[in-house]
Amino acid sequence: MANFTYHTLLQESAAADAALSAYAKLFSTTERKLFAATAAGGDPDDLKVDFCRRYRLTARQYNAVSAQLRGRIESIKERRTGLIKEQTGRIARTRQVVKKLSKPPKTQRGASPETPADRAARKEKLHHKRRRLKSLQQRLESLEDDQKKGVVRITFGSRDLFRAQLDLDANGYNGHPHWLQAWRAARNGQFLVLGSRDLS
Numbered sequence: 001m002a003n004f005t006y007h008t009l010l011q012e013s014a015a016a017d018a019a020l021s022a023y024a025k026l027f028s029t030t031e032r033k034l035f036a037a038t039a040a041g042g043d044p045d046d047l048k049v050d051f052c053r054r055y056r057l058t059a060r061q062y063n064a065v066s067a068q069l070r071g072r073i074e075s076i077k078e079r080r081t082g083l084i085k086e087q088t089g090r091i092a093r094t095r096q097v098v099k100k101l102s103k104p105p106k107t108q109r110g111a112s113p114e115t116p117a118d119r120a121a122r123k124e125k126l127h128h129k130r131r132r133l134k135s136l137q138q139r140l141e142s143l144e145d146d147q148k149k150g151v152v153r154i155t156f157g158s159r160d161l162f163r164a165q166l167d168l169d170a171n172g173y174n175g176h177p178h179w180l181q182a183w184r185a186a187r188n189g190q191f192l193v194l195g196s197r198d199l200s
Contacts, residue, residue: 006195027191030055030065032156038069039152064194073152080147087140094133101126157187 010016030051037047044066052062101122107113114122146153155162164171165179173179 021188024191025188026055026057027061027065028156028188030057030062031069032187034065034069035154035156044069060194060196064192067194068192072154076152076154080143084140084143084147087136087143091133091136091140094129094136098126098129098133101129157183161186 010020033055034044034047034051038044048059048062048066051057051065052059057065104114104119104122145151161183164173165176165183168175168179171179173182
């Protein structure tokens, strides 16, 4: 069975924007609730009737929510394998740097030995690299543990935007309400519509 994707431009109007924004919010809220329910062990097929009744969705609308969520989950699972490989490589490279910094550099014939200032700079750099190595190892352990247990973590709205609230000024926000507005817009800014050739 072939799949087709169609693109169109909508006529801009306040009424259309309000309607689409309201539906995007409903769709996104339902998706987040469905993710929480499935993460707790629920089956999307078994949850369908309850979710349609609770959020006043048609079966096709629920299927769109479920399809988008499944896509997110599968994408994260596929990407995680690559992240584990990348993290393993970073750890190996950082270990090499730590090993190199742990010993005073070999003095070439005619070259000056390491000065106290050089030694202090090397030790400071070694300290930071050891901290980074520990952080990388913890991240790798977390990824491998999630993969082993089949756990999927999703930050709806993006992890980067969530962290932006920790330093509002540096990230261009003039207060928490300003950030919160951007956060809600990112979490509720899209929806998926499933079509069918038997519908006109």
